Amino acid sequence: MKAKIAKMGYKNIRVFQKTMSGCYEIYGFTADNKKAEVYFNPVTGAVVEKNVDGE
Amino acid sequence: MSQAWPVAAPGAAAVPPQRIMIWDIVVRVFHWTVVAGVTANLFLAEGSKHAHHRIGYLVLVAVAVRLVWGLVGTRHARFSDFVPRPARLWSYAKALLARREPRYVGHNPAGAVMMIALIVLLAVCGVTGWMQTLDAFWGVPWVQDLHEAAANIIMVLAGLHIFAAVRESVRHRENLIWSMITGRKRASSGSDVDHATASGRR
Numbered sequence: 037m038k039a040k041i042a043k044m045g046y047k048n049i050r051v052f053q054k055t056m057s058g059c060y061e062i063y064g065f066t067a068d069n070k071k072a073e074v075y076f077n078p079v080t081g082a083v084v085e086k087n088v089d090g091e
Numbered sequence: 092m093s094q095a096w097p098v099a100a101p102g103a104a105a106v107p108p109q110r111i112m113i114w115d116i117v118v119r120v121f122h123w124t125v126v127a128g129v130t131a132n133l134f135l136a137e138g139s140k141h142a143h144h145r146i147g148y149l150v151l152v153a154v155a156v157r158l159v160w161g162l163v164g165t166r167h168a169r170f171s172d173f174v175p176r177p178a179r180l181w182s183y184a185k186a187l188l189a190r191r192e193p194r195y196v197g198h199n200p201a202g203a204v205m206m207i208a209l210i211v212l213l214a215v216c217g218v219t220g221w222m223q224t225l226d227a228f229w230g231v232p233w234v235q236d237l238h239e240a241a242a243n244i245i246m247v248l249a250g251l252h253i254f255a256a257v258r259e260s261v262r263h264r265e266n267l268i269w270s271m272i273t274g275r276k277r278a279s280s281g282s283d284v285d286h287a288t289a290s291g292r293r
Contacts, residue, residue, distance in 0.1 A: 050230035063230020071229045087140070 040081045046072060059084055110275040113196055115165040117156065122271055124153045125213065133246055144224065151217035154210060167197035174207065175200035194263045194283045196276055205252055209245065216241035 037060060038052060049064035060076040071089040076082065114122075128150040136142040161170040175183070183200040186192040192199070198206060219238035222228040260267045270276045279285040 051232060065226075065229075069226075071226065073230070 037076070037078075037081065041074075041076065044083075046074065054078070108280070109278040111196075111278045112274050113167050113276045114271060114274040115168055116274070117160045117164060118168045119271060119274055121153050121157045121160070125150055125209075128153070129213075129245060129249065133242060144220070147217050147220045150213060151221070154213050154217065157210065173198035173200075173203040175203055180204060192262075194279075196279045196283060196285045199259075199284075202255070205248065205255070209248055209252070212241045212245050212248070216245060 038049070041049070041052075041060075041062060045067035046062060046064045047067065049062050051061070051063040053061050055061050055075065058078050060078055062072075062074050062076075064072055064074075066072045066088055072086060074086040074088075075084040077084050128146045132143055132146050132150075136146055160168050163169075166172055180200040180203075183192060187201065195202075216238060219234050219241065222234050223230075223238065228234045256267045265277050267276075
């Protein structure tokens with residue numbers, strides 16, 4: 037899963053955790069160095085929700 | 092309330108006790124800015140990031156102004172007027188338990204401790220909130236945890252503060268909530284303490 041997320045361009049991941057609902061949540065940075073908090077579907081790895089700085 | 096007020100002539104309204112200015116405009120604006128800001132950020136603006144940040148910064152500015160005002164402001168606004176020494180706090184706490192606590196015109200010693208605790212927590216909450224906007228502290232768990240813990244403790248202490256204000260209003264028969272709007276309180280009389288530290292220091 038971590039590798040999958042890294043492949044999507046997220047880097048410098050500070051936090052990688054499972055939320056209560058079972059999603060994976062990361063705090064890290066996007067490829068262009070924006071702060072990002074992103075939730076991933078634990079089965080498919082699809083982005084469920086993302087909060088990126090300035091977006 | 093042992094001493095007599097001017098006796099009213101039959102049929103005329105009694106002369107009300109003198110009401111003097113205790114909480115100056117800076118203290119009152121600070122108080123209600125914090126009330127509005129904390130309420131909004133705890134219950135309304137948690138989902139809206141930009142509003143939450145702006146409100147947080149506004150409260151931080153208010154705290155900074157209040158800290159300076161605590162040094163240079165009017166008499167009852169100054170920390171030197173109301174921050175108690177442990178012995179004074181202890182004797183007040185004992186009197187409180189015995190339900191014989193004196194009425195303070197400014198902050199009573201327990202209230203003073205509440206002020207200090209809330210100001211410190213507001214500062215911690217504001218600073219850790221701001222830290223999360225920096226790349227250096229983005230997503231750092233202890234910053235998030237401290238921010239949340241401070242916010243939750245503020246919520247609990249605010250509840251206690253409201254309870255104490257209402258209870259003290261009843262005990263000393265004056266509306267303290269209204270006093271924080273008008274700034275005026277009943278002048279000291281009898282066993283009331285006007286200057287919190289008058290007999291403690293200075």
